[in-house]
Amino acid sequence: MRATYGRTARPRPTTAPPAKAGQEECERPEASLRPSANASGDGVQRIIDRGHLIAGIDQNSYRWGYRNPLTGKLEGFDIDLARAIAGEILGDESKVTFRSIPTSERITALKKKRVDIVVRTMTINCERIEEVAFSTEYFTGDQAVLAPAGSDITGFDESLKGKRVCTAEGSTGQGALEEGEYGAEVKLVPNQLDCLVRLQLGEADAVVTDNALAAGQAAQDPSTRLVGTLNRPEPYGVAMNIDDHDLVRRVNKLLEDYRQNGWQDAYQKWLAKDMPGIDGPPAPKYKD
Structure with missing residues (x-):
């Protein structure tokens, strides 16, 4: 296969990378840490000290993360979720700074802590969990x-x-x-x-x-x-720096509540017209 526009298609692993010493084989990459409303550490404290959450998003994906041409405001399913996460951590959904990042830069942005979270229809898989941490699944794609x-x-x-x-x-x-x-x-x-x-x-x-x-x-x-x-379900998760275990637990706490109060409203507002027939959010899976 050839790639154009100045980029070369690089071989990508088709299976999970070998497990590191002490790790189990990757069988359930979508299993995340248990939620906690009180988890604190470097990840959460960084956001509190700054006074706002930095969310990596897409501003070009209609219905998910896009800039409304009439108002200039960012809107979409992922945008609503990012605001809800800011509300969970800072008590104010408006305390979020959105940073548009291309698909290929999502992991790099998290590793270098340019963003606290990535909410950008990002699929959880065995390859990626070697580099970043994920919340539980909030939507299933293909x-x-x-x-x-x-x-x-x-x-x-x-x-x-x-x-x-x-x-x-x-x-x-x-x-x-x-x-x-x-x-x-x-x-x-x-x-x-x-x-x-x-x-x-x-x-x-x-x-x-x-x-x-x-x-x-x-x-x-x-x-x-x-x-x-492909008929191969792909779980979407909120991605974070691999060391921010406290932040993962706080985001999972938000998602636990959001599935009961918020998810369905966001689905009806943004996605139901183009993706009808979804009864509710995917159930979370946890590591322990």
């Missing part, structure tokens, strides 16, 4: 193919052979394309919305991204349609 309505592309199959398929660098979409060996010409871009633009300009034949994002892109451009998924 990889999908988005193509023009008249395209002969039918999904993750031989119809992708020789086609120019766009996906974000560092995304699970990139991994799915490389693992599947569909014979596509993979084009890597910094953010998924760049792929929709490439598709509209005729510079790509299809887009591979999470179905949650693809549904938003299809809503933005009715001339496109989703033509297939």
